[in-house]
Amino acid sequence: MEKHIISKSTFIRGTQCLKSLYLNKKRPFLRDRLSQAQQAIFKRGTDVGLLAQQLFPDGIDCKPRSPSQFRKKAMETLEIIRQNQHPVLYEATFQHKQMLTILDILVRNNHGWRAYEVKSSLKISDTFLLDAAFQYYVITGAGIELDDFFLVTVNPDYIRKEKLDLQQLFTKESVLQKIKELQPYIVSQIEKEKAALQAKSSPKIDIGIHCHDPYPCDFLGHCWKKIPANSLLYLDTFDKKFRFEKYQKGEDRPELIPLKNLNEQQKLQITAALQKSLAVHHEKLNASFSHPKEEPVFLSLLIIRPAVPLFNGMKPYQHLPVAAVLFDTKEQKYQLELFLPHHNPIQKSLDFFQKISMQYPKIILYDKNQLNGFLEESAPEELKQQAREKIKSLQELFQNGTVYHYLIHGDYSPERMANILSLPPAKETDTTKAGMQWIQQLTSGDFPSEELKQTTEGILKNQIGFTQNLYNYLKNKT
Ligand code: SF4
Numbered sequence: 001m002e003k004h005i006i007s008k009s010t011f012i013r014g015t016q017c018l019k020s021l022y023l024n025k026k027r028p029f030l031r032d033r034l035s036q037a038q039q040a041i042f043k044r045g046t047d048v049g050l051l052a053q054q055l056f057p058d059g060i061d062c063k064p065r066s067p068s069q070f071r072k073k074a075m076e077t078l079e080i081i082r083q084n085q086h087p088v089l090y091e092a093t094f095q096h097k098q099m100l101t102i103l104d105i106l107v108r109n110n111h112g113w114r115a116y117e118v119k120s121s122l123k124i125s126d127t128f129l130l131d132a133a134f135q136y137y138v139i140t141g142a143g144i145e146l147d148d149f150f151l152v153t154v155n156p157d158y159i160r161k162e163k164l165d166l167q168q169l170f171t172k173e174s175v176l177q178k179i180k181e182l183q184p185y186i187v188s189q190i191e192k193e194k195a196a197l198q199a200k201s202s203p204k205i206d207i208g209i210h211c212h213d214p215y216p217c218d219f220l221g222h223c224w225k226k227i228p229a230n231s232l233l234y235l236d237t238f239d240k241k242f243r244f245e246k247y248q249k250g251e252d253r254p255e256l257i258p259l260k261n262l263n264e265q266q267k268l269q270i271t272a273a274l275q276k277s278l279a280v281h282h283e284k285l286n287a288s289f290s291h292p293k294e295e296p297v298f299l300s301l302l303i304i305r306p307a308v309p310l311f312n313g314m315k316p317y318q319h320l321p322v323a324a325v326l327f328d329t330k331e332q333k334y335q336l337e338l339f340l341p342h343h344n345p346i347q348k349s350l351d352f353f354q355k356i357s358m359q360y361p362k363i364i365l366y367d368k369n370q371l372n373g374f375l376e377e378s379a380p381e382e383l384k385q386q387a388r389e390k391i392k393s394l395q396e397l398f399q400n401g402t403v404y405h406y407l408i409h410g411d412y413s414p415e416r417m418a419n420i421l422s423l424p425p426a427k428e429t430d431t432t433k434a435g436m437q438w439i440q441q442l443t444s445g446d447f448p449s450e451e452l453k454q455t456t457e458g459i460l461k462n463q464i465g466f467t468q469n470l471y472n473y474l475k476n477k478t
Pocket residue numbers: 016017018019020021023205206207208210211212217218219220223224
């Protein structure tokens with residue numbers, strides 16, 4: 001058995017961009033650092049995959065523990081199948097013509113072998129189909145006939161009742177017909193990828209829409225470094241296709257974009273890019289700061305979205321507030337609220353938002369997206385309305401044409417903002433990490449540790465600090 005040169009993940013990488021495939025193999029040191037958010041997605045995928053194994057209990061684990069075990073495990077997998085030793089295999093490993101794949105679950109029933117690939121998403125995407133089609137090519141090429149191939153995803157309509165019902169939580173859909181139809185494409189794509197990997201230099205592929213589709217490429221830092229920081233390519237109020245058309249014609253400089261026919265947000269972004277600074281729509285900014293007269297209170301939140309519902313009545317990926325910190329400027333006092341663990345955390349959070357939106361005339365937080373998601377799913381109409389009026393987001397001001405900085409480049413995270421506006425550092429990545437820890441501890445039935453509670457409080461206070469600094473910075477621009 002020859003050593004593999006393409007695995008399932010590198011195959012998918014190659015379908016997005018052959019240059020990325022090449023750089024990943026030959027120049028891995030040029031890769032961007034994996035963000036906390038991306039790490040969280042990988043971790044979530046692994047956790048959901050492990051849970052889905054329980055759909056077919058008592059399987060034998062064929063997982064290679066390190067890359068040096070790939071060939072050995074592929075031979076062992078074939079042996080187990082040929083000897084009919086076990087009806088359920090987890091992480092079954094296959095190699096064929098220098099291709100490698102590790103399938104989540106392989107099950108033998110009366111009809112033959114059935115493949116199950118688990119995805120932690122709520123629906124099947126084109127990329128998942130390509131992934132399954134590549135696996136089908138390798139597994140059948142390795143000599144195993146497949147009776148069927150299923151993609152297993154998380155059921156968006158599942159509502160938890162007491163004990164977790166795995167049969168209801170997961171949806172299994174046969175994709176055999178679709179992936180058989182994709183086989184000619186898989187064969188030709190493998191040839192292209194092999195040729196790219198054998199080439200002496202990296203393929204001549206320019207940046208394009210493919211750099212972010214279907215996933216943000218991890219060589220953006222390398223390939224995009226030649227793009228001027230104030231290029232039209234970075235201005236996200238313009239249609240992507242339009243931006244790349246201009247770039248390909250060499251017309252992506254902001255001075256080449258006529259202001260006529262642009263909307264207010266686009267005009268503000270072009271102004272910021274032309275001036276290479278922060279651009280302000282003074283009328284809008286003044287309106288946001290003029291009412292009410294008294295100082296606002298500041299709010300920061302940790303909201304998690306566990307793939308697997310943690311409490312009765314919850315759905316997969318439902319927003320679940322964990323903790324909040326409120327800072328009362330007048331009293332100079334922090335108030336910490338922990339919603340978890342509590343027998344009804346949703347109600348406890350709703351009561352908190354109800355109370356603060358009655359008590360304070362204006363509440364400022366940085367990013368309101370998660371809160372909006374939570375309220376949309378769980379709050380009565382009256383509270384949604386109240387929260388819309390009282391709780392204001394600073395991030396929104398950068399997105400709705402009130403202020404814009406030319407170095408945002410589509411990244412509205414507190415870290416990026418603090419960095420480009422020279423404010424004291426903010427640590428959004430810690431929030432993602434803390435969220436993952438909360439999910440982990442609650443999933444394993446533990447009460448969150450004192451240490452995690454204290455870390456969460458520290459992170460939320462840091463966020464309050466950032467929000468206050470940004471608020472004062474913007475107030476000075478009115
Ligand atoms: S950044 Fe774009 S062009 Fe560069 S390797 Fe990635 S996808 Fe390809």
